[in-house]
Amino acid sequence: MPNKNKSFLPGAGLEHSIELLREAPKVQENLPDGIPNFGIGELETLELLAPHVFGRAARLDDSQALAHMDPPTPWITWATTLWNARLNQNLLHPATAPFAIEAEKKVMDWLVPFYGMNEGHMCSGSTIANLTALWAARDTKGIEKVVASNAAHISIEKAAKILGLPYEQVATNAKGQIDPNKIGDISNACLVLTAGTTATGVIDLLSLAGQAKWTHVDAAWAGPLRLSQTHAQLLDGIDKADSVAVSAHKWLFQPKDSALIMLRDVDVANSAISFGGGYLATPNVGVQGSRGASAIPLLATLIAWGKEGIADRIDHSMSMASVLATELSKEDNISLWAMPETGVTVFRPLTMSTEAFSQRLPDGMFSHCVLDGEKWVRSVAANPLADIDKIILAVQEAVRR
Numbered sequence: 001m002p003n004k005n006k007s008f009l010p011g012a013g014l015e016h017s018i019e020l021l022r023e024a025p026k027v028q029e030n031l032p033d034g035i036p037n038f039g040i041g042e043l044e045t046l047e048l049l050a051p052h053v054f055g056r057a058a059r060l061d062d063s064q065a066l067a068h069m070d071p072p073t074p075w076i077t078w079a080t081t082l083w084n085a086r087l088n089q090n091l092l093h094p095a096t097a098p099f100a101i102e103a104e105k106k107v108m109d110w111l112v113p114f115y116g117m118n119e120g121h122m123c124s125g126s127t128i129a130n131l132t133a134l135w136a137a138r139d140t141k142g143i144e145k146v147v148a149s150n151a152a153h154i155s156i157e158k159a160a161k162i163l164g165l166p167y168e169q170v171a172t173n174a175k176g177q178i179d180p181n182k183i184g185d186i187s188n189a190c191l192v193l194t195a196g197t198t199a200t201g202v203i204d205l206l207s208l209a210g211q212a213k214w215t216h217v218d219a220a221w222a223g224p225l226r227l228s229q230t231h232a233q234l235l236d237g238i239d240k241a242d243s244v245a246v247s248a249h250k251w252l253f254q255p256k257d258s259a260l261i262m263l264r265d266v267d268v269a270n271s272a273i274s275f276g277g278g279y280l281a282t283p284n285v286g287v288q289g290s291r292g293a294s295a296i297p298l299l300a301t302l303i304a305w306g307k308e309g310i311a312d313r314i315d316h317s318m319s320m321a322s323v324l325a326t327e328l329s330k331e332d333n334i335s336l337w338a339m340p341e342t343g344v345t346v347f348r349p350l351t352m353s354t355e356a357f358s359q360r361l362p363d364g365m366f367s368h369c370v371l372d373g374e375k376w377v378r379s380v381a382a383n384p385l386a387d388i389d390k391i392i393l394a395v396q397e398a399v400r401r
């Protein structure tokens, strides 16, 4: 029987895990069938798994990676996430997590004014944040339906379904925004506006905020633009919403699972989405029960980089998207869907299929989306470490070849 304390507390094993992280080995041995009856020990397990974990995962910080809303994460979030795993605090139980609760409050207090909101909490993703918002809308305002554009994220339809609310999809206009002329009666509805649609990054007309019984802005992707001097005005009008969702594990460079649900009227909303319970010292607010201290890596990033540091990285991503789109627009054989509004560039080749074109490009450079039944190439500028000149060259070679 191995020493049981040793299996909880590392000797040199933790340093070795960091060495493996730096080396990112790729040569893989087959994993054993099933799970062994008697464990092989921690060090051997790290050696066995490292090549699989590092070798079979996309490198989101690669200079050619400009594909997904998942960003590379700064190393300070690796360090603080390790601290979190070591402590395993639970935000559900203040006694286990006094500092983590304070960290979350600090992060939320700093972020909410950018959106005109008053309070909020963190959760595992905008899927949960959107569900939380629609739940608050239903139980405080008695909304009777959920209205969003057909470019809204699937989590909105999911939330409507979970909450037992009818879901109304509104057609988009030529720009890909919810078409204001096609929105029916929303006096008893929750209107969901998207700030940065998942497929094309388009922002709905935020001047519509405040016109329904409840307005929720799904800013999962583009919300962090609010921190940028240069781009904040793209989200003007968001402060008229009743609730806002942002995924910090997208453009705030956080590891999963990190998102924010922000609310205008905290007392009203929290009364609807907060539950006491015999064993809980304080009420459980929101959808999740136990949840980790994802505020700590976020707080660490905000302190280490500052507002300007975050904004610089976002601005740089935005300019990469702009340069990419400008170059694409000069190519005769490429159709650019539109100039990117929030770092998402969508285009397709005219002389070959999107599939054939994509096969000429390195894996992980771009992703795809389907618009009006056509497959398009999609680039998301979430990786500030991308080499945009190299990427443009690769596209030019692929399309001219």
Ligand SMILES: *Cc1c(COP(=O)(O)O)cnc(C)c1O
Pocket: 069, 124, 125, 126, 127, 128, 153, 155, 194, 195, 196, 197, 198, 218, 219, 220, 221, 247, 259
């Ligand atoms: C990514 C995304 C979501 C879902 O967020 P998760 O953090 O993945 O749960 C919701 N809405 C939009 C617009 C998104 O881009």
